[in-house]
Amino acid sequence: MSKKVGIPQALFYHRYSPAWKTFFNELDCEVVESGQSTKEIIDAGVKLAPDEACLPVKLFLGHVKQLQNQVDYLFIPRVVSIENKEYICPKFMGLPDMVRYSINDLPPIIDTTIDLKTKKSNLVKSVLEVGEVLDKGYWQVSKACWKGWRALKKHRQRLREAxxxxxxxxxxxxxxxxxxxxxxxxxxxxxxxxxxxxxxxxxxxxxxxxxxxxxxxxxxxxxxxxxxxxxxxxxxxxxxxxxxxxxxxxxxxxxxxxxxxxxxxxxxxxxxxxxxxxxxxxxxxxxxxxxxxxxxxxxxxxxxxx
CATH class of the missing domain: 3.40.50 (Rossmann fold)
Incomplete structure (x- = not known):
């Protein structure tokens, strides 16, 4: 029976979803998305989030709540950097911890760190960590990563051609x-x-x-x-x-x-x-x-x- 991996449909989902979905499908996992945002989802996030949280973070928490009882794992990477010598907003760095302390009784969170500020090859280490959690081998994970990258590249090309x-x-x-x-x-x-x-x-x-x-x-x-x-x-x-x-x-x-x-x-x-x-x-x-x-x-x- 394939493992169900939940991906909240918020924040970096809108940037990397073609890669993420392809990657987990290639690892024989069933991807479960939280669905399009609704008033009910954001209302749930507002109740869970601290007052000083920005709107996108509040929405993210609502999407996590939506997936809480539907999956075996939640994919919430700790994103530190995606470009050389640059950083992402701290809300992405602390997102897994914020989720854990805001919502009780969650399934295991796949919170591998993505930090590419020194070298792009660090991504290989990150995807292999995901493979270990899901008990997948090196070659299957490597192939899944490559296919995910191809899917993302095609998606961005379609956007530019629109x-x-x-x-x-x-x-x-x-x-x-x-x-x-x-x-x-x-x-x-x-x-x-x-x-x-x-x-x-x-x-x-x-x-x-x-x-x-x-x-x-x-x-x-x-x-x-x-x-x-x-x-x-x-x-x-x-x-x-x-x-x-x-x-x-x-x-x-x-x-x-x-x-x-x-x-x-x-x-x-x-x-x-x-x-x-x-x-x-x-x-x-x-x-x-x-x-x-x-x-x-x-x-x-x-x-x-x-």
């Missing part, structure tokens, strides 16, 4: 994957814009070369990976004449976003010819108000003849 040549306007969405692609937090913002006849571009659709072009505008390097990605994408969009407007999505309670978001807003004020708007989202944000602001934003682009 285009709408019939759209009248092109709007860039700045934000983390776990905000943009979570249907509850973002209230399907991307789909709503597409229904308005807008082509949407996100940081995930940029090539590494395009990101480097954007980062070349920074006066100094940043060691927070997610903030650095937002800054690089923002500068690339600012200099791209095809982008008619930029919407920045931030989550309430996120310290790094409050700083990076302010820096991006200040840069936006120096630019002409591009509409800019920041949306700060929390568990109380209403869908009707969001739709009104999106419609007004698209109308403003049209009226100004961008």
């Amino acid at each position: 285009k709408n040549n019939d759209a009248q306007y092109k709007i860039a969405i700045l934000g983390h994957e776990y905000i943009i692609y979570d249907s509850h937090i973002s209230m399907n913002l991307v789909d709503k814009l597409k229904e308005m006849g807008v082509e949407v571009v996100t940081p995930e659709m940029l090539t590494p070369q395009a990101m480097r072009v954007g980062l070349s505008n920074l006066s100094k390097d940043m060691f927070w990976t997610l903030g650095k990605k937002m800054m690089g994408a923002a500068h690339y969009f600012f200099s791209n004449q095809e982008i008619d407007g930029i919407i920045q999505l931030t989550a309430f309670g996120c310290g790094p976003d409050s700083l990076v978001g302010e820096m991006i807003e200040r840069e936006a004020k120096k630019r002409d010819g591009q509409a800019f708007m920041t949306l700060n989202l929390d568990e109380h944000t209403g869908e009707a108000g969001l739709v009104t602001r999106l419609e007004a934003f698209v109308d403003m682009i049209q009226w100004e003849g961008v």
